[in-house]
Amino acid sequence: MRCPVEATLNVIGGKWKAVLVWHLLEGGVLRFGELRRLLPGITQKMLTQQLRELEAAGVISRTVYAEVPPRVEYAVTAHGRSLRPLLEAMHAWGLQHCLQRDDDIAMPQNFVM
């Protein structure tokens, strides 16, 4: 990889990754089902996959509790927490951008309100 900007996009540029990290930064520790409810439209498969990739990047942690019923909790790591200013900048820019040019932006096919 030749450009740091690209490197960052590789970490949080996935279809749901930035939003996932954003929710985990806001909500603290969250369970699998809670995350699924926070992202209407995501499939179980994609949620698992994106979480695994974020975990592999060292951004989030995954804790499995040997209980019945099973419980798995996700949280941002110290490394992931360093993304907060970036995600806040994205959130702020998105707010401003949406208000001004909402109808001009091409929405993804699976866009869910």
Added chain:
Amino acid sequence: MRCPVEATLNVIGGKWKAVLVWHLLEGGVLRFGELRRLLPGITQKMLTQQLRELEAAGVISRTVYAEVPPRVEYAVTAHGRSLRPLLEAMHAWGLQHCLQRDDDIAMPQNFVM
């Protein structure tokens, strides 16, 4: 848009978009061929496509000069300039957290688009 973070990713989350805007913020007005040289590996088709989508989002402007040979210049709009802090944050984060292993080995010089 349900989540402003997603909205921002829709604008600069494409494969080459963030890097394109980054280069245009750094280099000012750039021609099509100049951008192509700045992004080794991008195809003509993708460059055109990503530029068109950035233009549709109001981030960059496209100016065609009726000359022979043709000349088309791209530049960030005032709206696009508001992305600078965001891209700088992405650049900084990528440098700090992901790019330690990057050396100065460039693309092979026989690599021609």
Added chain:
DNA sequence: CTGTATCCCGGTCGATACTG
């Protein structure tokens, strides 16, 4: 020089069924 227009391959993603 700056693009369109095709073709097509591989990965992405959703749907569904099944498991510990």
Added chain:
DNA sequence: CAGTATCGACCGGGATACAG
């Protein structure tokens, strides 16, 4: 509850040819 497995449709994106 929190996954895994599998199949298939879709589309992003590369290669190539052609155009203004």
